[in-house]
Amino acid sequence: MNIFDLIINDKEKVKLTDLFLSEENHQQINQLIKEHKYVDALIEHKLPVNNKILLHGSSGCGKTMTAKAIAQALGKNLLILNLSNVICSRIGETSQNLKRIFDKAEREKAVLFLDEFDQVGRARENDGKDVGEMRRLVNTIIQLIDYFPNNALLICATNHPEIIDIALLRRFQLRISYTLPSNKQLDVYYDKLLAEFPESLKNITRQYNISYAEAKDYTYTLIKSVLIAQWEKEEKAALHEHANLN
Numbered sequence: 001m002n003i004f005d006l007i008i009n010d011k012e013k014v015k016l017t018d019l020f021l022s023e024e025n026h027q028q029i030n031q032l033i034k035e036h037k038y039v040d041a042l043i044e045h046k047l048p049v050n051n052k053i054l055l056h057g058s059s060g061c062g063k064t065m066t067a068k069a070i071a072q073a074l075g076k077n078l079l080i081l082n083l084s085n086v087i088c089s090r091i092g093e094t095s096q097n098l099k100r101i102f103d104k105a106e107r108e109k110a111v112l113f114l115d116e117f118d119q120v121g122r123a124r125e126n127d128g129k130d131v132g133e134m135r136r137l138v139n140t141i142i143q144l145i146d147y148f149p150n151n152a153l154l155i156c157a158t159n160h161p162e163i164i165d166i167a168l169l170r171r172f173q174l175r176i177s178y179t180l181p182s183n184k185q186l187d188v189y190y191d192k193l194l195a196e197f198p199e200s201l202k203n204i205t206r207q208y209n210i211s212y213a214e215a216k217d218y219t220y221t222l223i224k225s226v227l228i229a230q231w232e233k234e235e236k237a238a239l240h241e242h243a244n245l246n
Contacts, residue, residue: 006101008080014068020189020212021062025176029066032174033073039150049150050173054117056161057178060213063157064115066176070155071111079105081114094120095140102144109151117156121168138165145171183208186215193219201226 021029035042035049042049055063071078079101086097098120105112114120121141122134145168148154156172158164169175181189186208193216194202204222207215 003100003104005085006082006097007104008082010068010078010080012068013072014065016069016073019062019065019069020181020185021066022179022185025066025178028174028176029070033070036074036153043150048173051150051153052145052148052172052174053153053155054161054169054172054175055155055157055178056175057159058180058211059159060211061178061180062212063178064113067111067113067155067157070153071113074111074153076153077108077110079108079110079112081112083114083116083119087119092136095137098141098144102148105152105154106149109149111153111155114154114156116158118158118160118163121156121158121164138168142167142171180209180211181215186210186212189215190219197223 016029016033019026019029032050032053036051039049055066057063067080068078081101086094086101088094088097101112104110121138145154161169161175186206189212190206194204201223204219207218210218
């Protein structure tokens, strides 16, 4: 399989200012970026650099956006794992595919993003597959993580950290938790989404206790329905006027 088939081609650019995160998460991510900007100096002082990061928690709360923003802030290529092509029925092929992606990230000193990490890092004793095969896959991932270079960055994301093998969890120097935004955080997000639209479209009923992704989909769907209703009304009025003229 071609190496490019193992990577998702996503060119979206995300700035740190585009992220809607808790203050604690912002601080952790800013610290991480600063460490990688001074990676050589830190290594000279024999200080470890955090380069294995686990983003975990609620879906749609910014994990993928965070990986994109970190890569852009550091000026590094972002390699996003194409999980559907990486995982094969034969564990040996899956291990080989993962090694090829890790090797590419190492050569390019890139940010490697593995979403749905629990699909390849599932606890060995809890997996329904052959335990021996799963153990070999997890052992391969452990080795790849252990030898991942300081000048590259590995970011893994999962909605289910509780099912990831404990030996893998121990490899992550930094774990950042993502939870559903508060009403106040969602209001700030709604304000930003609606800022580009006319005042007549800004007075929408807001939903809460949902993720940022759900809020975005909800808002845009509602605005589209209002706009389409307006256009249909204008079209009917135009047709009516045209009929009266004739």
